[in-house]
Amino acid sequence: xxxxxxxxxxxxxxxxxxxxxxxxxxxxxxxxxxxxxxxxxxxxxxxxxxxxxxxxxxxxxxxxxxxxxxxxxxxxxxxxxxxxxxxxxxxxxxxxxxxxxxxxxxxxxxxxxxxxxxxxxxxxxxxxxxxxxxxxxxxxxxxxxxxxxxxxxxxxxxxxxxxxxxxxxxxxxxxxxxxxxxxxxxxxxxxxxxxxxxxxxxxxxxxxxxxxxxxxxxxxxxxxxxxxxxxxxxxxxxxxxxxxxxxxxxxxxxxxxxxxxxxxxxxxxxxxxxxxxxxxxxxxxxxxxxxxxxxxxxxxxxxxxxxxxxxxxxxxxxxxxxxxxxxxxxxxxxxxxxxxxxxxxxxxxxxxxxxxxxxxxxxxxxxxxxxxxxxxxxxxxxxxxxxxxxxxxxxxxxxxxxxxxxxxxxxxxxxxxxxxxxxxxxxxxxxxxxxxxxxxxxxxxxxxxxxxxxxxxxxxxxxxxxxxxxxxxxxxxxxxxxxxxxxxxxxxxxxxxxxxxxxxx
Numbered sequence: 171x172x173x174x175x176x177x178x179x180x181x182x183x184x185x186x187x188x189x190x191x192x193x194x195x196x197x198x199x200x201x202x203x204x205x206x207x208x209x210x211x212x213x214x215x216x217x218x219x220x221x222x223x224x225x226x227x228x229x230x231x232x233x234x235x236x237x238x239x240x241x242x243x244x245x246x247x248x249x250x251x252x253x254x255x256x257x258x259x260x261x262x263x264x265x266x267x268x269x270x271x272x273x274x275x276x277x278x279x280x281x282x283x284x285x286x287x288x289x290x291x292x293x294x295x296x297x298x299x300x301x302x303x304x305x306x307x308x309x310x311x312x313x314x315x316x317x318x319x320x321x322x323x324x325x326x327x328x329x330x331x332x333x334x335x336x337x338x339x340x341x342x343x344x345x346x347x348x349x350x351x352x353x354x355x356x357x358x359x360x361x362x363x364x365x366x367x368x369x370x371x372x373x374x375x376x377x378x379x380x381x382x383x384x385x386x387x388x389x390x391x392x393x394x395x396x397x398x399x400x401x402x403x404x405x406x407x408x409x410x411x412x413x414x415x416x417x418x419x420x421x422x423x424x425x426x427x428x429x430x431x432x433x434x435x436x437x438x439x440x441x442x443x444x445x446x447x448x449x450x451x452x453x454x455x456x457x458x459x460x461x462x463x464x465x466x467x468x469x470x471x472x473x474x475x476x477x478x479x480x481x482x483x484x485x486x487x488x489x490x491x492x493x494x495x496x497x498x499x500x501x502x503x504x505x506x507x508x509x510x511x512x513x514x515x516x517x518x519x520x521x522x523x524x525x526x527x528x529x530x531x532x533x534x535x536x537x538x539x540x541x542x543x544x545x546x547x548x549x550x551x552x553x554x555x556x557x558x559x560x561x562x563x564x565x566x567x568x569x570x571x572x573x574x575x576x577x578x579x580x581x582x583x584x585x586x587x588x589x590x591x592x593x594x595x596x597x598x599x600x601x602x603x604x605x606x607x608x609x610x611x612x613x614x615x616x617x618x619x620x621x622x623x624x625x626x627x628x629x630x631x632x633x634x635x636x637x638x639x640x641x642x643x644x645x646x647x648x649x650x651x652x653x654x655x656x657x658x659x660x661x662x663x664x665x666x667x668x669x670x671x672x673x674x675x
Contacts (some may be wrong), residue, residue: 171339173347176200178258181248183207183274185216189263191319194220196261197244197319198237199348204257206248206268213247220245255281259344261313263291271295272303280305287337289313293364294420297330297357307332313341314361315350316622323351324622330357347348351621353614359424362610362618364417366629368431369596371414374402374589375434382583383467383553385454390466393582394551396590397544397626403454407447411440430600441442466551468578473570475499475513481506486636487519490546493575507532514572515564520555521640522587522595522647529557536564541582542636544626553589555582586651587644595644597625598633599660605630605673606662612673628671638667 174180180187180196181647185207193216197203205213221242248254260278261270275288282288288309292298301310312328325345329338336356345352355361361366374388382388389401415437422431440446440453447453455463477500480491485508491501510517515577520539521528529537538560541553552572556565569579582588587595601615610618616628633641641663648657666673 171336171343173343174201174258174340177202179204179256181206181254181257181260182263183251183254183260183303184263184291185209185212186263188315188317188319189261190216191317192219192261192291192315193245194224194241194264194320195315195348195350197241200240200244202244202246204246204248204253206254207528213249217242217245217247227236245492251277251281255276255283257282257286259287259289259341261289261291266292266294268295268299270617272388275310276303279306279309287311287341289341291315291379292341293362294417296359297328297333301330308334309337311338311341312355312357312361313345314553316363321639322622323349324363324618325350325352326355326361326363326618327352328355328357328361333357335652351617351620353610353621355543355610355614355618356608358604358607358609360417360421362604362615363622365421365609366597366600366604366615366619367623368418368421370398370434370593370623371402371406371418372434373593373596375436377582377585378403379434379588380583380585381438382585383580383589384464386464386465387553387580387582388589390543390551391553391589392593394578395541395543395549395553396593399624399626407453407455407457409447411437411446411450411453415441423590430596431652432656453482467580468551469554469565469569469581471566471569473513473566473571475567475571475574477502477512478571479504479511481509481511484508484510485519485640486542487540487546490575493547494571497575499571509534513564513567514561515567516604517568517571519584520588520591520644522592522644522651524583524586524651525555525557526559529559536560538564539588541588542594549577551578551580553582554579555584555588557584586648591644592648594629594632594636595648596600596657597629598636598641599645599657599663601629601662602633602662602666602673606660616674633663634672635672638663638672 180201181204182193193203193205206215224238294490302305314326316322327342342352385403392398392401418433445452451458479502514536525539537557543549572579612630619625642659645659
């Protein structure tokens with residue numbers, strides 16, 4: 171299916187940050203664009219703002235003057251809806267209110283030409299519901315950009331129950347022609363990103379509520395071990411807790427209070443207190459002038475390590491051995507059940523059980539569990555926890571081993587799945603469930619999470635790399651420990667475990 175011709179008029183309704191950003195994207199792609207807002211003068215002011223931003227890029231040598239002129243020539247304010255009647259595509263970016271949007275689309279259907287595509291930038295409302303009152307609901311589609319639209323690559327092309335598949339294919343091609351990375355999604359609560367991303371926030375919030383570690387330490391582990399650009403507390407402070415909490419509640423309610431999406435009382439308390447994050451000056455962190463940023467907790471040890479013993483296969487932890495060898499640490503190999511011994515300490519990758527539980531069940535003394543890392547060859551920090559009764563000498567030996575290869579160790583209270591591992595397992599589980607329910611393809615789910623929220627690896631690709639059996643074991647152990655449906659493994663994971671298939675063959 172072909173993209174819209176560059177001569178096709180694109181209309182954008184709503185001159186706020188999102189609407190202005192979408193208008194800029196379409197204009198820079200070469201389309202004539204009309205921007206409308208019901209507030210008098212708002213569209214013209216938004217275009218002036220676009221001009222100021224692009225002028226700065228020209229001055230910095232990041233944008234050619236000719237590109238600036240072309241973009242600004244394509245942008246025009248519209249004083250009334252009637253001025254949008256000859257548009258080929260109308261993208262709505264107004265308040266997230268179902269009734270208000272429905273009324274607008276009813277007006278547009280009567281006003282615009284019969285072949286005009288009606289698109290909503292909604293991040294949470296059902297496209298099927300938005301189209302329900304239209305005479306021709308097949309014209310209605312979601313075109314969900316991410317903020318800021320000129321910079322963020324992802325666009326979710328969201329199909330409602332009646333959406334014409336050819337129309338969806340055309341918009342997908344159009345978004346690609348605009349330099350974006352489009353994905354197809356079915357109109358279900360949260361679409362792809364706002365659904366699959368929920369565990370990234372909720373697992374850190376639960377760990378904080380359970381006293382596993384402080385915000386700075388948990389954030390540092392997600393960054394320095396998990397490879398995520400920001401930790402959950404940093405990110406929700408940036409998004410705004412009013413926005414993030416509202417989305418979580420919306421998804422939770424839309425899925426009939428499925429406990430996988432349960433909102434956090436800690437975040438609700440911040441919202442109630444008006445501590446909304448960066449925009450209010452205080453959230454999980456204090457952004458007021460003079461405030462000091464808390465540092466992640468790190469363990470220290472002077473223990474020198476010269477050799478380790480590897481028993482059996484270490485699975486995902488194996489790349490750490492190359493790092494040890496590079497530092498001149500002798501690695502001795504023998505048969506066993508996937509353990510790493512250094513002095514008195516017995517180290518293993520977490521499998522979702524409590525350290526004390528695993529030590530008891532496997533008859534291990536001085537058991538110390540390591541958290542997951544995106545790449546053990548480059549990780550600069552790891553979370554560790556240990557079983558009750560573990561000696562200080564064993565802890566020092568484990569910390570000394572990590573320090574010898576440049577890895578800082580952060581102590582976590584004994585908790586199932588630690589930090590990064592349980593977060594990744596839950597992201598993979600949610601991605602698998604979205605695949606199971608036909609929300610999107612495996613490729614589009616992973617692309618959406620990488621392009622939309624900058625994940626270092628798609629959750630389904632991560633499950634393939636870690637091993638679907640490992641992910642399923644971690645989830646089973648989390649569910650058993652907590653006794654909650656929240657951690658139930660997706661049927662999709664169980665199916666692929668049974669038939670031995672991967673998400674990306």
